[in-house]
Amino acid sequence: MFAVVQFPGSNDDRDMRFALKSVLGADARLVWHAEAELPPGTRAVLLPGGFSYGDYLRCGAMARFSPIMGAVRRFAEAGGPMLGTCNGFQVLCEAGLLPGVLRRNRDLHFVCDFVHVRVERAAAPFTSRARPGQVLRLPVKHGEGAFCASREELARLEANGQVVLRYCDASGAPGGNPNGALHDIAGIRNEAGNVFGLMPHPEHAVEGAIGGRDGVVILGSLVDAVAAARGGA
Amino acid sequence: MKALVYVTLKPDVLDPQGEAIRKACRTLGYGAVASVRQGKLFEIELEAADEGEARRLLEELSDKLLANTVIEDHRIAQVDGPPGRR
Numbered sequence: 001m002f003a004v005v006q007f008p009g010s011n012d013d014r015d016m017r018f019a020l021k022s023v024l025g026a027d028a029r030l031v032w033h034a035e036a037e038l039p040p041g042t043r044a045v046l047l048p049g050g051f052s053y054g055d056y057l058r059c060g061a062m063a064r065f066s067p068i069m070g071a072v073r074r075f076a077e078a079g080g081p082m083l084g085t086c087n088g089f090q091v092l093c094e095a096g097l098l099p100g101v102l103r104r105n106r107d108l109h110f111v112c113d114f115v116h117v118r119v120e121r122a123a124a125p126f127t128s129r130a131r132p133g134q135v136l137r138l139p140v141k142h143g144e145g146a147f148c149a150s151r152e153e154l155a156r157l158e159a160n161g162q163v164v165l166r167y168c169d170a171s172g173a174p175g176g177n178p179n180g181a182l183h184d185i186a187g188i189r190n191e192a193g194n195v196f197g198l199m200p201h202p203e204h205a206v207e208g209a210i211g212g213r214d215g216v217v218i219l220g221s222l223v224d225a226v227a228a229a230r231g232g233a
Numbered sequence: 234m235k236a237l238v239y240v241t242l243k244p245d246v247l248d249p250q251g252e253a254i255r256k257a258c259r260t261l262g263y264g265a266v267a268s269v270r271q272g273k274l275f276e277i278e279l280e281a282a283d284e285g286e287a288r289r290l291l292e293e294l295s296d297k298l299l300a301n302t303v304i305e306d307h308r309i310a311q312v313d314g315p316p317g318r319r
Contacts, residue, residue: 058301094301101303108249148246148304180249 002028002226003042005072005088007052007063012085012203016048019203019215024223033066043226044081044125045072047088049141049201059102059144060090069095081125081225082195083218086142089187089197098190098197099157100149102142106180110143114211117165117186117200118172125225126189126196127164129217135172136165136214138200140179145199147181147188154183162188165198234279234287237310240300241272275299287312 002020006013013030020028028046031039038045053062063069076082076097084092092098105111114137119130130136149157157163165187169175177184179199187198202215242248251269258266277294281287288309295307 057298061298061301099303101301103246103304104249106247106249108253150303153303 001039001041002026002044002046002222003031003038004028004046004048005033005068006030006048007033007050007066007087007091009052009054010048010050010087012049012087012201015201016046016085016203019206019219020046020223023206023216024220026223026226031068033063033068035068036071038068038071038075042075042080043229044083044222045075047072047082047084047091048203049086049088052087052091055087055144058090058094060087060092060094063087063091064095073097076190076195079192079194081222083126083222084195084197085201085203086140086145086199089199090144092195092197097195098188099153100147100188102144102199103146103148104144105142105146105178108143110141111145111178112139112141113178114138115140115178115186115200116168116170116172116176117198118168119164119217120166121161121164121189123193124221124228125194126218126221128221128224130221133172134217135168135170136200136217137170137205137212138202138214139204139211140200142179142199145179145181147183147185147199149182157185157188158183160191162191164189164196165200234281234284234312234314236277236279236287236291236312238275238277238291238295238299239272239308239310240275240295240305241308242270243304243306246304273299284312 167177202218205215255269
């Protein structure tokens with residue numbers, strides 16, 4: 001079962017459930033933030049986009065104190081796969097489950113557009129359906145998406161291969177960074193590899209009718225990983 | 234007790250908002266404004282036995298909540314008022 005955590009102010013939670021359930025055929029359920037535990041049988045946790053707690057103080061800063069976050073942290077620390085998109089990425093950074101922080105976009109504009117990202121690391125559980133270097137076209141919609149970290153942290157991320165997605169142009173060459181993210185970083189994973197945060201929205205790109213299906217590469221990889229873990233267990 | 238805590242971007246972190254405000258100052262004719270950095274000011278009322286305890290609590294609070302230590306610094310500017318008892 002895929003648990004999509006619903007914070008007050010989340011607004012991509014239902015799209016995430018739709019993508020997993022209706023497009024990919026997975027058992028996906030919404031889990032309210034006030035729950036103390038994840039439902040039994042949770043195999044993956046998704047932190048959706050939106051404006052949790054009105055983005056008060058800083059994006060994601062308040063959601064980190066939600067009752068469900070204790071269980072979310074334990075799930076991540078036990079190695080469970082966890083994916084945070086947009087506000088979910090911000091929550092993961094604020095909670096210290098991923099390094100760095102998402103800052104106000106370089107030019108202060110809210111960006112709502114399709115961007116290209118290059119898959120820097122094609123591996124389970126989030127990008128096994130991708131070829132290394134594959135360029136995905138995904139939508140972004142955020143005002144605070146500029147990934148930022150200390151020079152030492154950035155060096156560590158690069159050395160460990162934790163940069164999963166990088167903004168690029170349609171051909172995969174450098175360019176197309178919509179927000180001023182350092183090192184053109186669009187998505188990173190933790191050192192263990194089970195927690196992934198990204199600013200683009202794979203759940204908004206799962207059907208041709210809504211502008212593309214490249215999001216299936218990411219969400220489908222996660223569905224594959226969960227199925228493989230169950231089969232192998 | 235009452236306290237003032239400033240949270241500001243670390244000096245080497247770019248501040249696009251401050252930069253936009255600086256440009257607006259220029260546009261208004263205030264060419265003398267060379268730089269603007271935007272931050273946050275928290276006015277906090279708290280109960281503490283003495284200033285030392287209040288400062289310890291505020292330091293903790295700043296690191297855990299008020300500031301994101303990746304990009305922000307904090308400064309406790311003022312702690313005053315009678316020790317809180319209730």
